[in-house]
Amino acid sequence: MPVILNFSARSTLPENELEALRYIVRHNQNDVAITTNQRQMAIRYVESVNGFSVTPIHRDSFSRLINRNNHLARNLENQINNGRSFQQVTRDFMFQMSSNIGWQRGHRNALMNAIHSHSFNVNTDEFSCDKQFLECPITLCIPKQGIFVKNTLNSNICTLYDKSAFMNLTREHLPHPLSREKIVKEMIIERNMCYFDTISQHFIIMDADQQKQHCK
Known part of the structure; x- marks a missing residue:
C-alpha cells in the first residue's frame, strides 16, 4: 500500500514520521512514497x-522535472538514513567489514605466533608430577x-595441551x-612461567614474586 507524504525538496520530516x-x-519492501504533488519514489530497505x-x-x-524528482529522492534518502545517502551507507558498511576482517586476521596471526613461540618439546623427566597430569585433554x-594454556582467561591454572591438537x-x-570461551593469545603461557603445585595438583602460573625469584 502506498504511503502519502507531505514532502518537498526542502522539507525536513520529524523523527517520529x-x-x-x-x-x-x-x-513492505516495495512500498512507494507519494508526495502531495503526485511525484513518486520507490523506497527499499536493504x-x-x-x-x-x-x-x-x-x-x-522533462529534464527540469527529472532533476526535481532526483533532488527530492536524495533529500528523503539522506533523512531516512540519518544524514547519509544509500551509497554512503553501503560504503561505510564495506569499510566496517574490511576493518573487521583485518582485525580478525591480526588476532588470528597473534594467536598462532603465541602458540608457535611458546610450544616446547615435552620431556616427562623434567616434570615433578605423575604422567597423568601431562595428558592433553583433547588427545588424552x-x-x-x-x-601450556590457561583453563580460563582469568585463571592462574593452566593445562598442558598437544600443540597440533590445540x-x-x-x-x-x-x-x-x-x-x-573464545581462544585468545593471552591464554597461551610460556613453559617457564608454569610450575606443578603438589598441593592443588595443578599447573600454576607464577605470580610476580615467584617470577622474580625464578629470574635470579
Whole structure:
C-alpha cells in the first residue's frame, strides 16, 4: 500500500514520521512514497547493509522535472538514513567489514605466533608430577610438542595441551575445551612461567614474586 507524504525538496520530516516510514518500508519492501504533488519514489530497505534506497519514479521526460524528482529522492534518502545517502551507507558498511576482517586476521596471526613461540618439546623427566597430569585433554595422550594454556582467561591454572591438537581448535574457530570461551593469545603461557603445585595438583602460573625469584 502506498504511503502519502507531505514532502518537498526542502522539507525536513520529524523523527517520529521518519521512524514510522522506516518501519513500514522494512516490512513492505516495495512500498512507494507519494508526495502531495503526485511525484513518486520507490523506497527499499536493504537488510544486508541496514540502509534505505530511494529511487524517483519518472513519469515524464522533462529534464527540469527529472532533476526535481532526483533532488527530492536524495533529500528523503539522506533523512531516512540519518544524514547519509544509500551509497554512503553501503560504503561505510564495506569499510566496517574490511576493518573487521583485518582485525580478525591480526588476532588470528597473534594467536598462532603465541602458540608457535611458546610450544616446547615435552620431556616427562623434567616434570615433578605423575604422567597423568601431562595428558592433553583433547588427545588424552602425553604430547611430544606441547603448550601450556590457561583453563580460563582469568585463571592462574593452566593445562598442558598437544600443540597440533590445540592449533586445530583455533583453525576451526572452536571454543576453549574447558571454559568454552573464545581462544585468545593471552591464554597461551610460556613453559617457564608454569610450575606443578603438589598441593592443588595443578599447573600454576607464577605470580610476580615467584617470577622474580625464578629470574635470579
